Amino acid sequence: MALFSSLSERLNHIFSKLTKRGRLTELEIRQAMREVRIALLEADVNLKVAKNFIAEVSEKAVGQQVLASLNPAQQVIKIVNEELIALMGPGNVKLEVSSRLPTVIMMCGLQGAGKTTMCAKLAVQLKKQGKKPLLAACDIYRPAAIDQLKVVGAKAGAEMFEKGTQDPVKTAKQAVEYARKMGFDTVVIDTAGRLHIDEKLMQELENITKEVDVTEILLTVDSMTGQDAVNVAEAFNNRLSITGVILTKLDGDTRGGACLSIKAVTGKPIKFIGVGEKLTDLEPFYPDRMASRILGMGDVLTLIEKAQEAVTEQQAKELERKMRENSFTLTDYLMQFEALKKMGGAGALMNMLPGMGGKLKLREGDFDEKKIERIRAIILSMTRKERDNPQIINSSRKRRIALGSGTTIQDINQLLKQFEQTKQFMKQMKGGKGKRLPF
């Protein structure tokens, strides 16, 4: 997606400017946050929500220590990402069950959000949990809405209760009575799509909640919704005090910033996401996935995460010291390979790093598992002295190492040559404008 590359480019621009170590300064935060703000707005996060979020996070970020394995901009984004996850969480919130059966779930939302389809998806989910759901058709306005619920209900293997176009409040009440009598443990009420400013129809929903003991009121929202999501969510929540949110149509390519807006104004959990047209395409909500989707920095985030996992801060510091002093040894070389392996190979890593692609001439296969194993064996067959000073490795030592590691002398020559090249490369990096290895 074009958006992603431009974002990566912009970040790359910051990376190149901000290479200082130590604590995050206000200037660094401001520069990185400018990009984050645009990323959030382009993802449809509400302007007010985005501004407040950035103000809060900036405050938290001032003075934080920059991890050795990251640069300041990456560090800022790491904080942003963590805050986003915290705000949108917790994930995987289950549906409440009423102590007095049946549990009643009422759907609500704007027209075209996907309520009717979602009713059937919920029915499938409930049946999987061994429940017996009844679908109640309370959309009496949209032509053929009842037929639609009947068809998708049948596909889900759930019975539907309908009373034609009679008052939906009455139908809801009768559906619950019917469920109680017939042994259904859950009733899912499908309601008509309505505008949050439509007084008459909002009153109708309120009346249902007065007449029926509703356990869950789920606001169904199209994940492609823009700035208006806050108005919609706020109106429904103020009026009905919703218990949760369902985001639909996340199988598209929307960044889904509406999710953050809704969570920010309602504080209610996102219980499910719809990810396809099949009735089984319903998933629990994962705040971390949503955060990286909204930021649109999946590539950078993955890198940050992996760099963190692969090398401890201590190791990174040590490595950098050695680069500085040019005392990089074969032991360090091996450590680096192992870190790379954890990160999913050097190729993947270089692609994730904005602006790094192509700078290092790495051949495909340089880092395959077998090769790393062989390098490991060779280095471990050396004496400590040989690892620290490879220049002492003469041909008789090479023969011994080859024998010990089950390799050939050519393999050892190749390794030593690569090691020298890496050292050269590091020297260049050091000489260049303070560019650091990403690990």
Place this chain on the structure above:
Amino acid sequence: MGFFGKIRDALKKTKESVSQKMRQLFLKNKIGDAFYDELEEILISADVSVRTAEEVVEQVKEEAIGNKIKDEGFVVDLLKDILEDTLNEAPMPEIKYPCVIMLVGVNGVGKTTTIGKIASWFVKNKKSVTVAAADTFRAAAIDQLNVWADRAKVRIVKHEEGSDPSAVVFDAVSSAKARGTDVLLIDTAGRLHVKENLMNELRKMDRVVEREYPEAHFYKFLVLDATTGQNAYTQARVFKEAVDLDGIVLTKLDGTAKGGFVFSLCGELRIPVVFAGVGEKIEDLEWFDAEQFVEGFF
């Protein structure tokens, strides 16, 4: 709860229309950088894309400075004119008969309802209309269109649910040709633009009309929900690549969303807005008017 509390308060305080925001802006600021920054934000909060908002405000700024304009009222008029010009960058198509109009779009934007409204609009303009139920995928979509066809008093061509939509299009074209119908309206299933197989299905319907009815004027309109955010741009771009769009129908304008993304669609993609849906009744559809839209936008 600090964070949530603050935002909720902030929103409560500022939940207002664009025009109210503008008024406040003028009360607060003299024309200057802060003024323009806020102008940009007002546009963004109506779903105008960040890029378009920046460009438009930059233009306003240049002209205002060039003409030494200091009066806020002038600046607003200038902004309105620039926005209107942006909309007019994509010329409206002239409808010629006989014609075929195919509505496309993602799920839930209001295609079927819009078909009913457009049918009624043409009937009011004394044209004969046939509708084709080519959404054979969504449960009860055919029944829904049938109700609208009855309300608009027009003929409907339909097959069974689950049948091949291209076959419905083929039959509808034959029928329209045979009867000399002025307008054939084709309802298609909602499809997310990222689903390649569904986009191919759409291309096939497009080809059937091109091949079977070359003498008709063929218009393809993308239906967009005004509540949508920045994804509208991607939708328009991808649908345009697939079937070469002639226009946009902007629905659900009776809510609180403004549909500010249309400025990028007209300005950058050169797709004009042709109809606007403004309510749930059959007559709640209007031929798009750029000036009125911009006026209503504020």
